Amino acid sequence: MNLIDFSSYAFIFAFFLYCFAFLFYVVAIAGKKWNNRNAADHERRWGRIAFATAGAGLGGHLLFFFTRWAGGGHIPTSNMYEFMTFLGMAIMVAFIIIYLLYRKPILGMFALPLVIIIVAYASVFPQEVQPLIPPLQSIWLKIHVTTAAAGEAFLAVGFAAGLIYLLRTIDYGSASKQARREQFWAEFALFMIVVACGFIITVFVFRGFGYEAVFTREQVPVADSGQQQSDTSQVKYAMPPIVKPYNSTEVAMEPFLGMKRPLFEAPSWMHGVGAARKLNTVIWSFISGGILYGLLRLLLRRKLGAAIHPLTKDIDPQDLDEISYRAIAIGFPIFTLGALIFAMIWANIAWSRFWGWDPKEVWALITWLYYSAYLHLRLSKGWHGKASAWLAVIGFVIIMFTLIGVNLVIAGLHSYAGV
Template sequence: MNGFLDRVEGASGGFLLGAFLLYCAAFLLFGAAVTAKRRWDKAGFLAAAAGFVCHLLFFFTRWYISGYIPVSNMYEFMTFLAMMIVFAVLVLYLLYKSPALCAFSLPVGIVILAYASVFPKEITPLIPALQSRWLAIHVTLAASGEAFFAAGFAAGLMYLIRNVDFRSTDARWKRRGVEFTFFAMLAVIGFAVSSLGFQASGFRAVFEAPSAGREGQAVENRYTLPPLVSPHEGVYKEGSVFLGMRNGLLQAPGWMKGVQAGRKLNTVVWSLLAGGVLYGGLRAAARKPLGAVAQPFLRRMDPEDLDEIAYRSIAIGYPVFTLGALIFAMIWAHEAWGRFWGWDPKEVWALITWLFYAIYLHLRLSKGWHGEKSAWLAVLGFIIVIFTLIGVNLVITGLHSYAGV
């Protein structure tokens, strides 16, 4: 039986790799449809659909092996979110037949899937807090809503790239907003690439640091990225050495509480550095803002169509997210912790996300915020979603911190 499960687990990993490669091929085909001949968009759709089928096979084989729905940690949740983003892309293609929209939306799913790969992939028993039927309901609905927010983000960003005048000095802040969005996406890619690179090299460093709130006790901090920022008052114990640095360049400040504060800050620093290198390299190669590079490929897109697609995507995602991330989450919280609401960071940021999109819908439907204003809100909203998914789990300590392990 164990041999059979090992084979199924190996096949499961193969399905996910196949999905990733097919998504990349679909992106190239959609890109070719935009830049060259339109007939490539059908091939792109078929490649994305085939990748989605492989992704589903990964999902269900992992479910079979573990015995529970695979959305219990960062690796599983991010792979599921990527799958739902691709599903949203497929739906949008069937509705609008726009290769440009797919060419901009699909990379969001690819980046999320690449990001998932940096987390531990081992199947482990569910911790008691997750042993509930609400795991499947709460997490899958929340991720499905966020997938349509991602589609709205892509359409909103396309609208801005299509309409911002990158040669006008009057549009300076708009240009910077678009470029910051590109930088944020490249920071996630940079973190994934650097993490995978150091994992492949076998890098590992262990520090011992005083435990916050427990005088006289020490806690191990295990780094898989070189310690540019070491734990506050931490001491290097063993492991790899990067460029001759044992204790890092800086120590985490004392006001940063939490067992792994130094390691988490180090993750943020590496993400910003890697993103800066990628952005700087692309900007230097293009010799102009990245938004200006993308703009010519969107000239044929109708801005009103992009505006409508962003709105409809968010309008679909909002009630789904409301059910999954708020209502069912509160019911589960009452069962697990005896209260519907606490002030855990993940709960607070889920509420902030919900309120932000409520404001988006209110301003659009009641105040007539269409076009550029609506597009900026769609982009900013998904940046909040990404911070809720990544920043809160990996940087802020709370009841949901298990998801970042």
């Protein structure tokens, strides 16, 4: 067995330990209501078991990281699979640091699912070790990517604490306009998490069945001479095509639930060979996520937020507010170093300029400006409590778009990360 194969087994080992740790945290928090006499001892005992399991998972994750590094010859952060696995590992490190400071088991109940989703999402991408393209062959790749991910990891923990704060403080027994609005947006945040889970499940289900559909797409670019030249490209789908590429012809398509052809064609303004496929993936994500959300609602017979709310009643909201702020206060300067300062140094080495208007650079700047505003509003304007928690949640949405949306949807110099 070579190191790359061994690292894959270590990765699977870590993933399952994370799943068990999450279940143990659920037992620690939810099980208290069945053990009223010794609720504190129950939470403490199971919290320790969960923390030890999460720590063992992190150990397996670190083993994956270093063995893949040794077997691949370069730090494993050069594509979406490697970067997302590193981000999941960094979130675990950030969670453990914050947990050791505040000792709140409920934080693990929200941070562990975030790690599990990110790790599972990473597994969607090709896992082969790929040779580094010239811009990535620099020591600044290690410095820039690792510090940026470390900063984002602490911001992710701040998001988890902020979301718990909202679920703790929103009045689910009130029918007032403000309460209904808060309930709606908190439920929407949970729904989007379920959609992410639905996307991952859908990818693995169709991959397991070996589904594939193929289209040929005609493009008519205008040459420099002014004459039109036709160009034919092939587009492969790993999910049943609800929407097919614009101006394309079916080559092969397996029927699915009676659907023998796509329902509609992508609009002409959707440029790029993979644009329609990405739209198709988004549609499937919302379909599967909607079904999963509906099943959870039927099982719980109430909103997800309303089901989680009782589990948070013993937590001091001020502690959650403090945890969210401290995590962001730690993550922001690290993100500033990694995503801006070190990134500009690397950009100058790779592309001979410190700053360009590449989409990834723009959204990294937007993220930095957003969290700068968060800290300003909190420290100077007194935005604590719900206002601060909502900002923490929205900020992480911006981070996810920067990591996923920009890499996979918007073409730019960082598009290699989506390969």
